[in-house]
Amino acid sequence: MKVDFALILTVLSAVTGIVWLLDRLFFAKRRALTAREGEEAAEPAIVDYSRSLFPVLLFVLVLRSFVAEPFRIPSESMMPNLVVGDFILVNKFNYGLRLPVANKKFMVVGQPKRGDVVVFRYPGRSDGDPEKGVDYIKRVIGLPGDVIDV
Numbered sequence: 001m002k003v004d005f006a007l008i009l010t011v012l013s014a015v016t017g018i019v020w021l022l023d024r025l026f027f028a029k030r031r032a033l034t035a036r037e038g039e040e041a042a043e044p045a046i047v048d049y050s051r052s053l054f055p056v057l058l059f060v061l062v063l064r065s066f067v068a069e070p071f072r073i074p075s076e077s078m079m080p081n082l083v084v085g086d087f088i089l090v091n092k093f094n095y096g097l098r099l100p101v102a103n104k105k106f107m108v109v110g111q112p113k114r115g116d117v118v119v120f121r122y123p124g125r126s127d128g129d130p131e132k133g134v135d136y137i138k139r140v141i142g143l144p145g146d147v148i149d150v
Helices: 005-034 045-067
Strands: 068-072 087-091 105-107 117-121 135-139
Touching (some): 005 045, 087 117
Antiparallel strands (some): 068 087
């Protein structure tokens, strides 16, 4: 089972951001008013964790979604240059930007060229197929309009 890390990061960022924002807008003022003179109001643990984690989670989400993402080489198909177990860092900006969970392209920057190493999910898999979420790492050998003879 493949874990959707982008979905987890998005949900955690949203939850921690909402908790922090709600506390900042409504509850922090009330706590400050009820606190004794000279003392600072105790902040609930969930607010403290949310305030601490939100910027980190948001940074990681933006980094993984729009800048670079790590992948592990799953098979021997890229040998001898890339061997099984190697980690590669994929530049997410080269071919355009996509929304993290929806995976919809909203900004086109460039197109793949022959010889580029690309990471993709095979588009023809059905929902019941166990390999649906598998990331394929391959080299581009043909572009639209090319005829590949094997």
